[in-house]
Amino acid sequence: MSTNESILEVTDLRTSFFTEGGEVKAVDGVTFDVPAGKTLGIVGESGSGKSITAMSILQLISHPGKIKGGEIKFRGKNLLDLSEKEMRKIRGNQISMIFQEPMTSLNPTYTVGQQIRESYKIHQGLGKKEGSKRAIEMLKLVGIPSPEKRLDQYPFELSGGMRQRVMIAMALACKPDLLIADEPTTALDVTIQAQILELIKELQDELGMSVVMITHDLGVVAETCDYVAVMYCGKVVEYADVRTLFKNPRHPYTVGLLKSLPRSDRDQEELTPIKGTVPSPDEMPVGCRFAPRCPFATNLCHEKLPSLDDVGDGEQIRCWIYTDEWNGDPGVKVYEPERTTEG
Amino acid sequence: MSQKELLKVKNLKQYFPIKGGIFGRTVNNVKAVDDISFTVNEGETVSVVGESGCGKSTTGRAILRLDNPTDGTVEFDGVNLLDLNKKEMRKMRKDMQIIFQDPYASLNPRQTVRETLREAMAIQNVVPKEERGDRIAELLETVGLQPYHADRYPHEFSGGQRQRIGIARALSVDPKLIVCDEAVSALDVSIQAQVLNLLKKFQKEMNLTYLFISHDLGVVRHISDRVIVMYLGKIVEVGDKKSIFENPQHPYTKALLSAIPVPDPDHNKDRIFLQGDVPSPIDPPTGCRFHTRCPFATERCKEETPELRSAGYMAEGHQGACHYMELIESGEHQPTRETSNVRMLDEEPEKV
Incomplete structure (x- = not known):
């Protein structure tokens, strides 16, 4: 995928919670890489599974949750094969985590x-x-x-x-190789947030560590990350470098998020929200998870789940529009940058 | 737009006493809001922004007399609310409603949506009894819910839907002013955009006036006509949206705006890092309250409290409370301390 060496490779990670109401697939086949020395942002709204993904990496999932499968390769070694004792040597030493609420x-x-x-x-x-x-x-x-x-x-x-x-x-x-930051600034005021984000960035440069930044704030992503994985309903729907993601977003969900966002740096006539709400776990669509809210969805989207495919330049997308099987409007434009006016 | 002044706040003070000692005497006060004045015109949206502890929510609550203000006047439609007794105030609240941040905490979990809305209408006696059922269905449809939702309880709804119920409740009594206290802060962006659009639509249709309290400057830029920036219980800057966002004058406003992460990787910015944290409102700094963190502070700022004022080059109605606005603008007054380093080891004021 990328020419850089990856420090962390997560493949088809699946974490579920077994509740009275049945199995809740919080993380449902998540795949991404963290290039060494870089920052990967995992962005998504509540319930997208971004925090559970982070907790799964360090195996901090407790009952009734369970990591059901997949691979978490840290410097080539699958963490899921390690015993709890071996895992303890890694936590806080080679991989550390900071949380939202200190x-x-x-x-x-x-x-x-x-x-x-x-x-x-x-x-x-x-x-x-x-x-x-x-x-x-x-x-x-x-x-x-x-x-x-x-x-x-x-x-x-x-x-x-x-x-x-x-x-x-x-x-x-202990100068870890990888820092997982789960919404590290969400509870802080913006002037303090600016201090903390800058601090993490400076320390990353000094110590040469890699960072996984989990956030719901697209501004934080744009400012701190090199690569971004956008999650929706337990799946990665788009993975790209940060410039591509903001300049040429391709997944309708990513585009929807950007269009919903009120900007402090320019005037906007109107926000275009994503219609509807995130489906509850017990009524998860069988096809593309985003299909019920997607303005472009066809029968194909409702019936069959698209896979996360390489589309070149290290970018990956989970959407039928970018496949040969797409049966909707062939000239569909998911993102039209000229529609936003600079203020 | 009509220029009728709907809300006129003058010298508003809200102190919360701190009780201590064996006799439970008031030993000190938290000066949450300390002598602020502003007006809100009919049909406009005025936002109050600032970080935690700046007094923005307290201001909203004091206006509705959810807390009893310590001093000052709050004139609504020509009536000083602070002169009213409880009963008169209750009547007044028909015209002034509030939407809270957490719609789960502000809806009664044991009441269905129908009961909640009916209660609001009954208290204010707005719609004839027999028509209330129809009005409830109508209200739910206006906020994007279905009439069959009326018989559900709050826990059966998602966060965005609950906030819509909060809006429906506020609208049910046909108010003039709605105080939106962090009304969209708890919502995910896709849902937040839905609710913001809804609020804008209602404003247009019903000529509503909003006092919009928020810490999210993106949301504020989107929804406001005018903006009030608060810091530690004082207004530091007020002006139309364009002036505040494009020509901020107070060093705090500048720092606040520069601190917001912008969703554009190419956005280049000279970020102003403020030192330390907001001091305690129990014993706020003398002079300009921002002087402990202000990059431009001098001895004068420690002693003399700056008043809100305008300068020749500023737009009409744009005011800032800083001694050095003009000199900073012209470049004659330069920063007195470092603003680019986040690891300054300066001693911060002790916390009480």
């Missing part, structure tokens, strides 16, 4: 220092003194003022932005 993902009963030291203790066997020294270095790295003092503070004593910085310091403590 208050609920930091332990309120331990000080900042204790929490950062923990990963040095587990992965590198460092004692308190050496651990503290490294923790102070990390806090400095993420731009926390007077780090020596912060070490003995509890999470509640910090502001939201500072807490997220502590989370990042913890996640990066």
